[in-house]
Amino acid sequence: MLLSDKILSANTDILDRMLKHRFVADVQADSLQRDVFHRYLAYEGQFVETAISIFAFATISAPDIGAQRWLIGVQDALANKQVPYFEDIFARRDIGVESQVPDAVAAFDAGMLEIARTGAFVDVLTAMFAAEWMYWTWSKATDTTQISDPDLRAWVDMHTATDFADQAMWLKNAIDTYGDESDVDRLAQVFNHVTQLEIDFHTAAYDAPPKHEG
Numbered sequence: 001m002l003l004s005d006k007i008l009s010a011n012t013d014i015l016d017r018m019l020k021h022r023f024v025a026d027v028q029a030d031s032l033q034r035d036v037f038h039r040y041l042a043y044e045g046q047f048v049e050t051a052i053s054i055f056a057f058a059t060i061s062a063p064d065i066g067a068q069r070w071l072i073g074v075q076d077a078l079a080n081k082q083v084p085y086f087e088d089i090f091a092r093r094d095i096g097v098e099s100q101v102p103d104a105v106a107a108f109d110a111g112m113l114e115i116a117r118t119g120a121f122v123d124v125l126t127a128m129f130a131a132e133w134m135y136w137t138w139s140k141a142t143d144t145t146q147i148s149d150p151d152l153r154a155w156v157d158m159h160t161a162t163d164f165a166d167q168a169m170w171l172k173n174a175i176d177t178y179g180d181e182s183d184v185d186r187l188a189q190v191f192n193h194v195t196q197l198e199i200d201f202h203t204a205a206y207d208a209p210p211k212h213e214g
């Protein structure tokens with residue numbers, strides 16, 4: 001079995017929990033409340049910027065120019081496609097960038113950056129594989145469901161588009177190229193850790209936002 005498939009097999013339970021998360025279920029039932037969506041977008045916009053830094057760390061530790069070219073392309077897509085999606089939507093829907101985010105949102109960003117800063121190249125690949133594979137999977141399962149909000153529809157469609165699917169597949173293949181069998185337990189643990197952070201991140205959108213100090 002491929003290393004990437006072993007990582008997935010070791011995490012079926014937790015991945016399933018994320019794929020059945022209330023947030024995913026609400027999107028699929030077209031019942032995501034507007035205030036939950038807006039909080040999610042505010043938290044998500046910050047993460048997309050964090051993701052540029054995560055891929056920058058991966059670019060530093062990438063062992064060859066082929067991987068570096070790919071990772072630079074991912075940074076380009078994040079900076080020039082994903083960030084503009086948020087800039088446009090924040091302006092149109094009057095969503096403010098939150099200076100105060102829930103602990104689970106801060107923990108997600110910090111946890112991902114920590115792996116990027118201190119982990120080996122395959123650890124960073126695995127962290128982003130966990131995040132992207134999960135989004136690709138639930139977005140594909142949401143391809144034909146009715147979504148009334150055009151901005152939410154566009155967000156789901158962005159994660160079923162060829163560009164994003166290619167990225168998720170690249171990460172999976174890269175784990176198999178650059179990792180080896182001796183990494184399996186550690187990488188399964190990274191995947192598990194990231195998926196737990198994802199579950200908590202998506203739960204946070206349902207809680208009242210933290211109060212500003214003073």
Ligand SMILES: Cc1ncc(C[n+]2csc(CCO)c2C)c(N)n1
Pocket residue numbers: 044047048051074078082128131132135167198201
């Ligand atoms: C909380 C959260 N987890 C995963 C994704 C999926 N995703 C979409 S773009 C991107 C960065 C690299 O392309 C990732 C990981 C997300 N959007 N938000």
